[in-house]
Amino acid sequence: MQRVTILGSTGSIGVSTLDVLSRHRDRFELYALSASSRWEPLAEQCLEHQPRYAVMVDQVSAQKLRERLAEAGSKVEVLSGSEALLEVAGGTEVDVVMAAIVGAAGLLPTFAAVEAGKRVLLANKEVLVMAGGLFMQTARRAGAGILPIDSEHNAIFQCLPLAAPLAAGLDLTALGVRKIILTASGGPFRNHSSESLADVTPAEACAHPNWSMGPKISVDSASMMNKGLEFIEACWLFNARPDELEVLIHPQSVIHSLVEYVDGSVLAQLGNPDMRTPIAHALGLPERLQSGVERLDLVASARLDFEAPDLSRFPCLALAMQAAQQGQTAPAALNAANEEAVAAFLAQQLSFTDIPRVISKVLERVDFTEPRDLAVVQHADAEARREAQRLIARLGCRT
Ligand code: NAD
Ligand code: MG
Structure with a gap:
């Protein structure tokens, strides 16, 4: 037990x-x-x-x-x-x-x-x-x-050699991995123009086409900050450099992510978009457990589409990739600014397109340091939240 x-x-x-x-x-x-x-x-x-x-x-x-x-x-x-x-x-x-x-x-x-x-x-x-x-x-x-x-990271984990203990720190080169490819559905606004994004509502942002999730991650998916956070998450979990990761839009959310090896093999994990699959996988490992998830019907899915992400319409993804490059407390500041901006958007105090504006200004204004211990991280978090709230109060007046 x-x-x-x-x-x-x-x-x-x-x-x-x-x-x-x-x-x-x-x-x-x-x-x-x-x-x-x-x-x-x-x-x-x-x-x-x-x-x-x-x-x-x-x-x-x-x-x-x-x-x-x-x-x-x-x-x-x-x-x-x-x-x-x-x-x-x-x-x-x-x-x-x-x-x-x-x-x-x-x-x-x-x-x-x-x-x-x-x-x-x-x-x-x-x-x-x-x-x-x-x-x-x-x-x-x-x-x-x-x-x-996280379904993508669980998929990547499943596509890596079994028994690769993450906490020990993977050596992707020794494992023959060339790229880790994170898939993204693109969210509810995948085909929206930049102009129309300014007027979207919290209800529209929370209506994810494939997944049913809490409000914060739903807004993150709509802005593609979710993929940005996952990009940073993947760097740490798999001991990957940012240039070893790629983001691929795949609207059907059937392929949950892929791992490309130096011999040209590309392994993917597929399944219905239902979090009970990764949960059952992690609970049961090394055994497989029943999860209650419906069987994947590929004939009914019929097609799987792919496209490159559009960083100009979804600047949150670019901001997160940049924070991953910067390192130090940049990702902590990005996360804090995003949490504040998303809460303000959900409370209808900030427009959707102001979310990346707030984050980018916060990242310009706060200093980054080496996160030696949790106190440093918490300090960076608090500072970024203060700065974000100041900006939200200013920008919020316009909405
Ligand atoms: P949710 O909003 O549905 O649930 C959040 C839970 O956290 C609730 O039980 C709530 O009571 C608790 N909580 C909130 N604030 C708290 C606080 N201050 N102190 C203690 N408890 C608090 O969120 P969710 O969609 O289940 O997501 C949870 C986490 O999992 C997030 O980090 C999200 O990014 C991640 N995640 C979710 C999904 C998904 O499908 N929902 C997929 C991948 C990753
Ligand atoms: Mg995910």
Whole structure:
């Protein structure tokens, strides 16, 4: 029996993880579920899945959750506050941690799991963008297992030789890898003109053609910042230089990414766009587990299209690639500015095309340093957020 903690269990990845786990109750036991402040969905999950602990970051919501569970006669113990998240991520009784909090909020709990040497299923890509070097170093030192959940990175991982332990640091040249090719659907605005992008709404941005995801990553997909974050994520996970990576638009999201070898072989992983596949892969490795995902029907898909990304219509992707080149705290600043700009766009305080404007100005104005420890990363994050908020307040007046 492996004991599992899900950080961010009420989100899109959290729900898919519970779905896969519930198909394998003979192998996995739920240790803890966690959410930020919405207690009703967490109450339902607790009643259905009976974890040992439920962590609600917000204290008031935690109290409501406690009362609701007590009424229902549940034995689940409710903990609250961000310290509790660290405990359920790094506790000695935990074997597997699904890191599925969205954004920088996941930094410390995910690090707690890595420091404690857990098998970490990493969905929370922002952690690697902010502090990828420290993350991989910590994993190596603590003997943590890192398994990518992001569908592209999971696909790449599957196309690399089996048993390539990511935390040890891959040698792509020794493995004969020439290029890693990240596919991107292009999002809901793939065919929009630059002019029409200025007027798109949050609802339109969140209506992804192939995937159903949380609001932040949906906006990132629409701006292609998601691919930019994934570009940086891939550099750290696979020990790749930016010039060893390529981005390819593939609107059907059937090929989840590819690895090109020096002999001309190109390996790809295919499947329906359903996150339960990478989740089941990472939970089961080296075995394959049932995931509930429908079989891929290639005859019904009929065609697979490819095109090059358009960096001028989607400047967020270019900004992220540039931050990957710059290194130091540039990716952390990029991530922080993006989180602020996306939150402002979702709150209708900023236009869609102002998202890259804010990020690019933040990157011009803040200094980058070597992220020696998490305090440096957190400082860069806070500084970039302050600068982004100042710019948003100015630009926001126009919308
Ligand atoms: P979501 O918005 O649906 O869920 C986020 C979860 O995090 C919720 O459970 C929420 O309660 C929790 N949370 C939010 N803020 C928090 C805070 N301050 N402290 C503690 N918990 C907090 O997001 P999602 O779509 O499930 O994405 C989660 C992560 O996985 C993101 O980093 C995203 O980029 C990544 N990811 C998601 C998908 C997908 O298909 N949804 C695919 C690949 C990668
Ligand atoms: Mg992805």
